[in-house]
Amino acid sequence: MQALLKQIHQERGLSFSAYKPSFLERRFAARMRARDCADYAAYGQLLRREPEEYTQLLNALTINLTHFFRDASTFQAIEERILPALLHTRAAERRLRIWSAGCATGEEPYSIAILLAERLGPALAHWQLDILATDVEPATLEQARAGTYNDFSFKNVAPRYQPWVERYFTPAPQRQLDHKIRAMVSFQHHDLAQDPLPNNLDLILCRNVLIYFDRQQQHRLYQAFHSALLPEGFLILGKTEMLPLSWGQHFAAFDMREHIYTRVAHTLQQSPSPIAGRSL
Numbered sequence: 001m002q003a004l005l006k007q008i009h010q011e012r013g014l015s016f017s018a019y020k021p022s023f024l025e026r027r028f029a030a031r032m033r034a035r036d037c038a039d040y041a042a043y044g045q046l047l048r049r050e051p052e053e054y055t056q057l058l059n060a061l062t063i064n065l066t067h068f069f070r071d072a073s074t075f076q077a078i079e080e081r082i083l084p085a086l087l088h089t090r091a092a093e094r095r096l097r098i099w100s101a102g103c104a105t106g107e108e109p110y111s112i113a114i115l116l117a118e119r120l121g122p123a124l125a126h127w128q129l130d131i132l133a134t135d136v137e138p139a140t141l142e143q144a145r146a147g148t149y150n151d152f153s154f155k156n157v158a159p160r161y162q163p164w165v166e167r168y169f170t171p172a173p174q175r176q177l178d179h180k181i182r183a184m185v186s187f188q189h190h191d192l193a194q195d196p197l198p199n200n201l202d203l204i205l206c207r208n209v210l211i212y213f214d215r216q217q218q219h220r221l222y223q224a225f226h227s228a229l230l231p232e233g234f235l236i237l238g239k240t241e242m243l244p245l246s247w248g249q250h251f252a253a254f255d256m257r258e259h260i261y262t263r264v265a266h267t268l269q270q271s272p273s274p275i276a277g278r279s280l
């Protein structure tokens with residue numbers, strides 16, 4: 001598998017060495033079964049012969065399942081506690097910088113944009129809101145930019161958000177998102193395993209992404225998130241992802257149940273990591 005990972009890195013510049021071996025094994029096994037390859041070497045040869053297999057492999061390695069307002073209780077905390085706090089602390093400069101890391105097809109950052117549009121109402125025009133949304137998989141970013149969604153993306157939308165679905169989208173089956181909300185989010189390609197991070201952020205959502213990474217890379221990213229956040233900035237992880245207790249000095253639990261943390265003000269000892277503190 002190491003040789004295959006090296007080949008993928010050489011041919012495509014993609015680094016999956018940060019991912020958990022058990023996760024990679026399962027995903028490669030699925031593609032190898034599908035393409036009738038007996039071992040990693042045979043699959044490596046297939047990738048050379050048929051580079052279009054890379055699309056399938058990337059799909060398998062980056063599960064991009066997501067929904068609008070996924071985890072209603074988390075969105076309720078964002079709506080009722082985090083955004084009001086941020087809008088209050090940034091009231092003087094009227095500027096917010098938000099990053100959705102591993103945004104898949106865009107439902108998460110667009111949900112945040114809708115919350116902000118609803119909360120600010122006509123005052124929206126007086127704020128500079130930078131919502132950056134990134135993912136490693138180009139195909140998901142293309143879908144996100146198109147802003148058209150089928151029923152699957154609205155699975156499990158809580159009743160409290162249903163009226164906003166009606167307000168901001170054209171009717172089913174192919175729902176198109178309002179162009180004003182689309183204009184609030186900018187999508188960029190970004191690989192959390194190797195690219196520099198944006199900085200001066202008020203809020204980072206990195207939900208259901210770190211599960212793919214091994215412990216060392218997770219710690220590297222926690223440190224990078226800490227450097228990327230402004231004092232009093234927030235970090236939100238997925239429902240299955242918890243910041244290890246050892247990070248307690250650097251992040252305070254804002255809402256333990258929702259895995260929402262705030263940055264503790266002091267500066268971390270900078271590591272030699274090339275990503276800390278640099279902009280996209």
Ligand SMILES: C[S@@+](CC[C@H](N)C(=O)[O-])C[C@H]1O[C@@H](n2cnc3c(N)ncnc32)[C@H](O)[C@@H]1O
Nearest residue numbers: 062064066102104135136137191192193207208
């Ligand atoms: C399950 S989705 C999460 C989507 C959204 N954050 C949510 O919670 O609904 C995971 C996303 O992480 C992305 N991803 C995986 N590895 C990544 C990496 N190294 N850098 C950036 N994004 C990555 C995948 O492409 C996928 O779109």
